[in-house]
Amino acid sequence: MNKCKRCGTCCKKGGPCLHLVDAGLITQGIIGPADLVTYRAGEPVFDPVKAAVFPLSGDMIKIKSAGDTRQCKFFDQACGCMIYANRPLECRLLKCWDTREIEEVFLKDTLARRDLLPEGAKMREIMDSYDRIFRIADVLAAIEAGVPIGPGDNFLEGIKAIVEADQLFRQRAVSLIGIGHDMLDFFFGRDVREIVQAVRGMSLEGGR
Ligand code: SF4
Ligand code: SF4
Numbered sequence: 001m002n003k004c005k006r007c008g009t010c011c012k013k014g015g016p017c018l019h020l021v022d023a024g025l026i027t028q029g030i031i032g033p034a035d036l037v038t039y040r041a042g043e044p045v046f047d048p049v050k051a052a053v054f055p056l057s058g059d060m061i062k063i064k065s066a067g068d069t070r071q072c073k074f075f076d077q078a079c080g081c082m083i084y085a086n087r088p089l090e091c092r093l094l095k096c097w098d099t100r101e102i103e104e105v106f107l108k109d110t111l112a113r114r115d116l117l118p119e120g121a122k123m124r125e126i127m128d129s130y131d132r133i134f135r136i137a138d139v140l141a142a143i144e145a146g147v148p149i150g151p152g153d154n155f156l157e158g159i160k161a162i163v164e165a166d167q168l169f170r171q172r173a174v175s176l177i178g179i180g181h182d183m184l185d186f187f188f189g190r191d192v193r194e195i196v197q198a199v200r201g202m203s204l205e206g207g208r
Pocket of ligand 2: 014063081087129
């Protein structure tokens with residue numbers, strides 16, 4: 001095989017990570033903040049080139065999945081890619097029969113949230129505050145070491161308190177600033193609960 005038959009198998013495995021060259025897709029409104037999810041610095045990701053997991057050093061922005069599936073939200077079973085003419089770099093480079101080109105760009109020149117917001121934008125300040133308060137690397141390191149985080153000495157309660165504070169911050173961003181619910185994952189990244197559960201497999205029932 002040496003030609004894409006547009007079967008959609010790769011689209012069903014997840015959306016692409018965006019690169020600087022994809023910025024125009026957002027500024028032109030082809031892809032919107034509600035279509036995106038940010039993975040923040042400190043979140044562990046799998047590097048398929050090195051076949052290893054490592055923590056991100058900065059933002060990685062991806063197109064969201066559809067519902068509870070892994071499938072890219074722009075994939076339609078009947079029509080295929082709904083933005084095919086404007087698909088992002090990784091989608092243009094992906095050849096399932098030869099992955100060398102996409103491996104070349106993996107996590108290079110990636111797009112970050114701040115690339116999409118003008119200097120001095122109020123939203124930058126709010127994101128900075130969020131990133132300072134909810135440093136995911138610290139949370140995961142505390143879990144790894146089994147040490148309590150926060151003011152108390154109860155390990156699980158400390159994690160739950162951070163999860164609750166994260167939810168409250170997001171609720172306030174919606175009610176006080178007017179950010180759409182569907183844009184929270186772009187501006188603030190995946191929530192702490194989701195990351196902790198995904199990365200450490202911890203049950204945090206009752207934490208919300
Ligand atoms: S790159 Fe491969 S898996 Fe993806 S749509 Fe084309 S043929 Fe299918
Ligand atoms: S943007 Fe289009 S080509 Fe790329 S993963 Fe999504 S559906 Fe597939």
